[in-house]
Structures are given as C-alpha cells and as structure tokens.
Amino acid sequence: MNKRIWVLGDGQLGAMLAHAGKPLALDVRPVDIMTPTDEQLPLAPQDIITAEREQWPESALSLQLSTHPHFINGPVFGRLADRFTQKSLLDELQVATAPWEAVDNHSNTETLHQRYGERVLLKRRTGGYDGKGQHWLKQAENSVIPTDWRNHAIAEQAIDFDEEVSLVGARGQDGQCHFYPLTLNLHQDGILMASIAPLSRLQPLQAQAEKMLSTIMQGLEYVGVMAMECFRLGDKLLVNELAPRVHNSGHWTQAGCHIDQFQLHLRALCNLPLHRPQVNFQCVMVNLIGIDKDDRWLSLPNAELFWYNKEVRPGRKVGHLNLSAHNLQQLTDSIQQLQHWMPMQYQAPLAWILAEFAHA
Template sequence: MSTLWVLGAGQLGAMLKQAGTPLGLDIRPVDIETDEVLPLAQDDIVTAEREEWPETAATKQLATHKNFVNLDTFPQLADRLTQKQWLDRLELATAPWFPVEEDTDADYAYQTLGERVLMKRRRGGYDGKGQYWLKQTENTAIPDDWKGLAIAEQAINFDEEVSLVGVRGKNGEKYFYPLTLNLHINGILYASISPLKRLDQYQSKAEAMLGKLMDALDYVGVMAMECFRVGDELLINELAPRVHNSGHWSQAGASICQFENHVRAVTNLPLAPVQVKNQSMMVNLIGVDVDYQWLNIKALELYWYKKEVRPGRKVGHLNFCSADISVLKQGLTELTLPAPYPEALEWLEKNL
C-alpha cells in the first residue's frame, strides 16, 4: 500500500493517522513549515487537513505531487467568493450575498441585504474570526481594508444550526452521517449532538444538496456542509473540503468514523454505509487545561491535542456515546468546566 501524506500536522492530521493505523496504512502528517526533503514516491497519495496553506518547502513538495487528491477543489472552496458562486451555479440555497468591491458602501449593503449584514473575509477567518457586522441602526461603515477582500451576507434569523458530513469515493459512491445539531458560542463550535430523530425529516434534503456539490466537483473524500435551518428549509452557510469538527462524534458513535472514511476514499479502499451505534454528543475543549479525572465519567472519551492552552484555542474534545440517555445526562452533570460551558452543557441536556 502506498504512503498517504497529509498536508498539515495538526489534530486532524493526527486523527487521520490514528484512523488509518488499524487498516495497516502508512499515514504521515507533515508540518507545513518543515524544510526537510520528503521521501515522496510516485505512487504515494497526498491529502490535506486544511483548505489552504502557505507556500513553504513542505507544501511545494506535496502540492506538486500528481496524486494530490482534490488539489483543484481546495482553492475553489477556501475562497468564500468562489464557494458562494458554486452554490449559486448549482442552485443550492444559501443566504443572499454579494462580493464587497472597492467601491461598495454600507448604504448599498443595507439596500440590498437589509439592516443587518455580515461581512466575511474571503479567505481564512474561521471560529468567529474574519467577520464584521454592518448594522444600519448604528450607521456602521465598511472599513477600507475590507473592500475587495470580503463577501457580504444577509443576516439570517435561523432556528438552529445543523451540519452534514458525507464521503464520496472515486467511483462516485456516496455515504452520509446523520445530521448533527451544533451550538456555536461567539462563532466557535462548543457542542454537537447526533443523531436526533426530529432532524430525520431534513436528512434526504441535506444529502441531496451535499451530494450534488460533491458530484459537480468530482470530489473524493469527506466533506462537511454547515447549514442554517429556517423552518423547513436549509440554507448552506459554510463548506469544508475535509474532515470537520462537527463530525468528531463519529469516532465514538459510528461504525466507521469520518477520519477512516476519508482515508478509505482517498486511498481507493472500499466504502460502506455508516451504522450509528448509539446516541452521541461532543464537547469541544477550548482554552481549558486537560483534567484526566474526566476519564472517571461513564461513556466519555477524551481526545487531547497536546497543544499549548490559550484563550479561544481548540485544544481537545470529549465524545460521549451511550444507548442510555440517563448515563449521558449524568455525565453532563459530572463535567465541571468554566463559563461559557454551563450554557453548552445545558443545551446538550435539553436536546438529548
């Protein structure tokens, strides 16, 4: 079996390696800043744990390899302008939007999209960064350094946020995980829960939307689609051409986790339908120190990324999985975390 190289050596790369190890695969995440000469063979395969990357000695080697899967897709989805253009081209529902040009002013934004408009940097800016609100009641203006570098979206008064993770093989075969309900606080994902029976009614619609996009891009591997649910409608908010934070619950709660599915797809191994084991939930660990006493909590699995702890930084996550809802609820009561976690834990308990 060829070596699978992962552009990026963060937590997603580490979890891809972990998922591929039982399959006997040689998976090597690569620090994008390394200047060592990588021993890439002609029949090796390259994937990525991130949408975009700087030009370094390492990324040059990987990004010029003939077997870099989805290489042409990354720049199209990493740029929010071309991502939105793809959604419009495929007639997939998303928030009304327009590109912010050099001559765009706030009055045009309010006239076009309403009194509340969210600007997003075209590149980067995840976890609540790279966003700027225009509010007509506050006479907000567009800063000069946002012009030509952003898109503007209509503010959506959504009922809730959901995401769908799917996988597509080289032969076009597709499988999907159940919809996941997500809670963001200050733009950062704090908690997820899946599956939920009440979300079943939206599953086929979500699968058709993500499947249409993956087919159009001839995409291979795992892709995530974050959506706003507004009544019975789904509006696509963001796309991620990679394994995704909101799919982490699958490590405990599915027969094949999102990481193994991605590895299987890009190495052309057989895919299989996902079997959900039990009720799952995930708590992101953001700017908090590890506490190994968490391991005393029933149905809990800890993933610690071995990163320096800093405010707002994702440093790990907790997965819970059990057929007994009372066990999950008890686990939430035993989990002691600082603000704003009480809000997230209460949200999980309410949605179980």
C-alpha cells in the same frame, strides 16, 4: 508495502487521520507545513496526498506536496477556501445559500442595507474561521465597511435561523456518495462548542441535506470526506460553509459509528470499499477550548477523551470529549458532573445539551 498517505498539516486532524489509518495498514504521515524548512520529503509516485486545512503557506515543502500528481482534490481546496469562489460555486450548482455579493471599491453600506436588511455580515474571503474574519454592518449603529476589507470580503444577508446543523459525507472514486446522519451544532462566539447526533427530529431533513451535499461533491468530482454546515429555517436548509476535509462536527463519529469520518476519508482516498456508516448509538461531542486537561473527565463511564497535546490558550481547541448517549440517565449524570467541573463558558452549552435530551 503499506500504502502511504501524506497530510498537508500536522494539527489534530492530521493526527486523527494517522490514528485511523493504523487499523487499515495505511501509513499516514502528517507534515508540518507551518515551520519553514528546505527539507524535501521522500515522495514516491504512487503516494497519495491529502490536506487537513484549506490553506497553507507556500514553501518548498508545501509545493512538493501540492504539486504531486496524486494530490487528491488539489483544485478544490483553493476554490472552497475563498468565500467568493465557494459562494459562486453554490450559486452555479443552484444549492441554497444566504443572499450575498462581493465587496469591492464600489460597495456602499446604504446599498447593502437596501438589498439585505438592517444587519449585513461581512466575511473575509479567506482565513476567517471560529468567528474570526467577520464584521457586522448594523444600520442602527451606522457601521461602515473597513477600508482594508474592500476587494477582500463578501457581504451576506443576516439569516435568522432556527438552529445550525451539519452533514458529513464522502464520495468515492466511483462517484457513489455516503452520509452520516445530520448533526445538531451549538456555536458560541463563532466557535463550535457541542454537537449531538443522530437526532430523530432532524431525520425529515436528511434527504434534502444529502441531495445538497451530493450535488456539491459530484459537481467538484470530489473524493473523500466533505462537511457542509447549514442554517435550518423551518423545513429548509441554507448552506453556510463547506469544508473539503474531515470536520470538527464529525468528531462524534469516533465513538458513535463503526466507521468514523477519518477512516471513511482514508478509504475513499485509497479506493477501498465504502458504504453508509452504521450508527451504533447516539453521541454528544463537547469541544475543549482554552481549558486545562482534567483527568476527572476520564472517570465518566460513557466518555472518550481526545486531547491534542497543544499549548492551552484562550479560544484554542485543545481537545474534545465524546459522550455516548445510549443510556439517557448516564448521559444526564455525566453532563451534570461536567457542569460542576467545567468553567463558566461551558454552562450554557451543557445546559443546551440537557435541554435537547429533555425534549427528545
């Protein structure tokens, strides 16, 4: 009988986990936990539970899943979903992150500016992603703390970083950790637009990043794939955010590695053999955000399309393209073709990709 894994959430990450489970003969079943229902699932004692998100609404269904004895990493999700407890963990483990503090009834903007400078970023403790749940305090604009953010936010020092990178790794049940190469990311309005990996110029930072993420996963006794988003400041990394799950910046592994992040996560959960994934070639990932599906993308000889079959709305992730970069001329031609086909908001990210390879 195939091992059965239930996924809290049935979005694109759950769908890709289910797809990755098929070659391993794993029965991966994403569960819609956003639609209220009295349904109970036929869970068996040996089933495994994972999640594609850090938070979920409480319901009979989500409680049935999250209280199962084989809900792997159960205590970790809530701890990392709250930016206060996530930041506290990083400080406790002595992993570098931006200076911060909780925002409460005693917080005032003058003191925050004295401690952290002219620009201070407020982040909601829970729920904010893709640029949401953030509020800037700018001394020049006399910004104030929104009343309803007190006791529900943290304040961070603004970081003038050189660029954003991420590391995706996995920890097995035996405590061994395995990592993909560092990924270079470009965000626009707080939303990930494109990723490139691997890059030889990031290699000198690989050991530092692996030590940081290994410390975190070991400290949590975490099992499975975790993503660590970082700011690069010269030759130093600061953790921005952690995701206890497969991650958007790891999608390039579907094309570029012999074990992608989804299969690596399932292997770890099921105690199957783990080892460092082999990188077959360099990849570029382009997120498809708020745009209609265009079958012309399929004409690109080095492109793999992953379409999420969601309703297209502004700012919504509806798919991604993975472009292999083992042939530089072919990659350049494909990116230039996408510049002709894609709307204005894609011109800067596509130009960023071309510039990165021009300087490689």
